[in-house]
Amino acid sequence: MMEVFRDWFEHRHDYAKQWQKKTGGKVMGYFCTYAPEEIMYAAGILPVRVLGGHEPQAVTEPHIFGMFCPFCRDCLAQGLKGNFNYLNGIMISQSCIHLRQAFTSWRLHVPVEYNYYLPFPHGVQNPPVYKYLTAELRTFQKSLEDWLGSTISDTALDHAIDVYNTNRRLLREIFDLRRGTHPPISGLDAMYLALSSQMVDKAEHNVMLEELLKRLKTKAVSGNGNSRIRLMLIGSENDDTQFTNMVESLGADIVIDEHCTGTRYFWNEVIPQEDRLAAIAARYIDRPPCPAKDWPDRRRIPHILNLAKDYGVQGAVLIQQKFCDPHEFDMPAIAQALKKEGIPSYNFEFDVTVPLGPFKIRMEAFLEMLRGEELFV
Amino acid sequence: MITAGIDMGAKTTKAVILRDGNVIARALTFTGFDQKEAAEKALADALAQAALNRSDVARTFATGVGRQQASFANGSMTEMAADTKGSLLLNNKLRTVIDVGAEEGRAMKCTAEGKVTDFAVNEKCAAGAGSFVEAMSRALELPLEKMGEMSLRSKNAVAMNAQCTVFAESEVVSLVHAKTPKEDIVRALHDAIANRIVSMARRVGVEESVGLVGGVGYNIGFVDALRRCLEVESVWVPEQPEYVGAIGAAVAAAEAA
Numbered sequence: 139m140m141e142v143f144r145d146w147f148e149h150r151h152d153y154a155k156q157w158q159k160k161t162g163g164k165v166m167g168y169f170c171t172y173a174p175e176e177i178m179y180a181a182g183i184l185p186v187r188v189l190g191g192h193e194p195q196a197v198t199e200p201h202i203f204g205m206f207c208p209f210c211r212d213c214l215a216q217g218l219k220g221n222f223n224y225l226n227g228i229m230i231s232q233s234c235i236h237l238r239q240a241f242t243s244w245r246l247h248v249p250v251e252y253n254y255y256l257p258f259p260h261g262v263q264n265p266p267v268y269k270y271l272t273a274e275l276r277t278f279q280k281s282l283e284d285w286l287g288s289t290i291s292d293t294a295l296d297h298a299i300d301v302y303n304t305n306r307r308l309l310r311e312i313f314d315l316r317r318g319t320h321p322p323i324s325g326l327d328a329m330y331l332a333l334s335s336q337m338v339d340k341a342e343h344n345v346m347l348e349e350l351l352k353r354l355k356t357k358a359v360s361g362n363g364n365s366r367i368r369l370m371l372i373g374s375e376n377d378d379t380q381f382t383n384m385v386e387s388l389g390a391d392i393v394i395d396e397h398c399t400g401t402r403y404f405w406n407e408v409i410p411q412e413d414r415l416a417a418i419a420a421r422y423i424d425r426p427p428c429p430a431k432d433w434p435d436r437r438r439i440p441h442i443l444n445l446a447k448d449y450g451v452q453g454a455v456l457i458q459q460k461f462c463d464p465h466e467f468d469m470p471a472i473a474q475a476l477k478k479e480g481i482p483s484y485n486f487e488f489d490v491t492v493p494l495g496p497f498k499i500r501m502e503a504f505l506e507m508l509r510g511e512e513l514f515v
Numbered sequence: 516m517i518t519a520g521i522d523m524g525a526k527t528t529k530a531v532i533l534r535d536g537n538v539i540a541r542a543l544t545f546t547g548f549d550q551k552e553a554a555e556k557a558l559a560d561a562l563a564q565a566a567l568n569r570s571d572v573a574r575t576f577a578t579g580v581g582r583q584q585a586s587f588a589n590g591s592m593t594e595m596a597a598d599t600k601g602s603l604l605l606n607n608k609l610r611t612v613i614d615v616g617a618e619e620g621r622a623m624k625c626t627a628e629g630k631v632t633d634f635a636v637n638e639k640c641a642a643g644a645g646s647f648v649e650a651m652s653r654a655l656e657l658p659l660e661k662m663g664e665m666s667l668r669s670k671n672a673v674a675m676n677a678q679c680t681v682f683a684e685s686e687v688v689s690l691v692h693a694k695t696p697k698e699d700i701v702r703a704l705h706d707a708i709a710n711r712i713v714s715m716a717r718r719v720g721v722e723e724s725v726g727l728v729g730g731v732g733y734n735i736g737f738v739d740a741l742r743r744c745l746e747v748e749s750v751w752v753p754e755q756p757e758y759v760g761a762i763g764a765a766v767a768a769a770e771a772a
Contacts, residue, residue: 482633487638495580496636496638499580499593499594499636500636502593503593503594503595503596503631503634504634506592506593506595506596506631507595507630507631507632507633507634510630510631
């Protein structure tokens with residue numbers, strides 16, 4: 139059953155092309171999880187997240203600064219190499235300047251039918267933000283309507299909100315099962331669930347999630363059945379399945395994560411209001427924040443600590459894309475907060491490809507350390 | 516009880532025979548391409564020295580980057596754990612152990628029981644490790660064993676930004692062109708490596724006493740640079756510091772009883 143989710147993720151381009159052929163609908167590549175997908179979905183569009191390919195490349199050098207992160211570089215490379223040549227449109231919801239550079243460069247060098255820059259505000263804690271973003275979403279909706287030549291009805295928005303909320307609820311229910319002593323699914327499987335939901339029609343995804351949840355609850359699937367060192371992954375964008383696989387092969391269970399490719403993507407739902415766009419705006423403003431938007435209060439750290447406690451985490455792996463300043467800036471504070479709770483952490487700096495050998499040695503040493511501490515308890 | 520420890524490093528493979536907590540024999544060989552053969556050879560040499568047979572050894576543990584290749588070992592552990600165990604056997608006052616080998620620099624913080632509580636490793640770059648010193652010794656046409664002594668004669672600190680071995684070499688060339696005395700260049704090199712290692716050690720938090728293990732421990736100029744940069748009274752260096760990882764593995768093999 140897990141293979142379905144893995145295949146969706148690994149063959150995401152094939153899926154999108156087939157969807158396009160089957161439905162005649164438009165596919166929109168989006169660059170950051172602050173993108174209000176519900177509006178696109180309500181317009182009959184399939185939103186697919188642009189992620190990297192984890193292969194060394196030499197095509198982005200003239201377009202991206204040397205000290206910009208490998209993720210934005212890898213994303214742009216996918217566009218320049220034509221891997222997303224089926225896209226009808228691209229859009230970004232402002233998060234960080236690195237990813238915006240990938241978007242603007244893409245727009246310039248890989249022309250598509252439609253593109254949109256949504257100025258999502260950074261000050262998500264400022265009271266006027268709800269009104270402001272609602273107005274921006276209205277402009278975005280109008281722009282989509284002009285492009286498609288049809289209006290997006292409230293009924294369509296309601297349906298989209300319902301499909302998206304269901305997806306979030308199902309993912310959370312499945313993730314909740316990992317709080318037990320024997321997580322029924324591995325961290326790698328959980329990663330496939332969350333990642334595939336970012337590129338597959340959510341209605342279709344929901345059907346499979348429901349089936350999976352039923353099986354997990356009735357224990358028709360034994361899962362990995364382990365009760366090993368319980369780890370949490372924390373940090374920036376991470377779709378490096380090889381790394382996760384390596385970590386779990388060393389005798390650890392990744393039981394929860396705090397990545398925009400993982401739980402930050404689906405953790406909270408849209409709370410319905412009469413003004414649908416206001417409801418959607420509030421959902422994105424109130425979601426577990428990206429560190430680029432986590433000011434002046436630090437809301438991310440208490441959220442991380444809650445997750446760690448809730449999921450019985452023994453150690454945390456802090457992952458950061460090289461040169462990602464917002465995350466780099468957050469790491470010392472997170473490490474300190476975790477330490478206060480008795481949870482040791484270890485940092486890894488990610489690149490387009492990661493050196494699995496040296497990373498493995500460090501991961502082994504970290505696990506040795508965690509096991510050693512267990513002896514003293 | 517007699518146990519053996521093998522440390523399969525990037526450049527050399529070390530074997531140690533331990534009898535009741537005392538090192539009775541040690542041997543070193545180049546790791547080369549066939550790592551398993553290197554492990555077998557180092558162990559055979561050490562056993563020959565101790566006039567023992569393989570069957571006299573109760574247990575063998577392996578450590579080091581190539582430890583998986585020593586398939587005949589009864590157990591294995593990471594370099595961080597082995598370095599710490601080995602160091603604490605020789606000096607139980609240590610709370611911070613720094614290991615500078617051929618291609619890796621590491622810093623470990625540990626408890627009195629020898630448990631690692633935190634560690635850091637150099638990433639993707641050998642500018643803070645032994646291969647770098649060797650490359651610089653070639654660039655300066657100065658034998659490796661003379662580098663330490665010469666740098667201690669330096670009276671001037673010259674700034675050098677050794678971010679990478681290749682760029683550091685071009686910095687050395689510039690200093691040579693500027694007629695900088697050789698002893699000052701060598702000291703600048705040692706200071707640059709020490710800076711990198713100490714930055715790493717500060718990530719885990721430096722607690723005294725501090726020990727330095729690994730082959731670069733032979734370089735008295737580097738030891739001095741490390742001491743100055745750490746701002747500590749002294750840095751403890753054992754005799755034959757390259758064997759400490761292997762000793763730690765042998766200790767772990769004895770403890771596994």
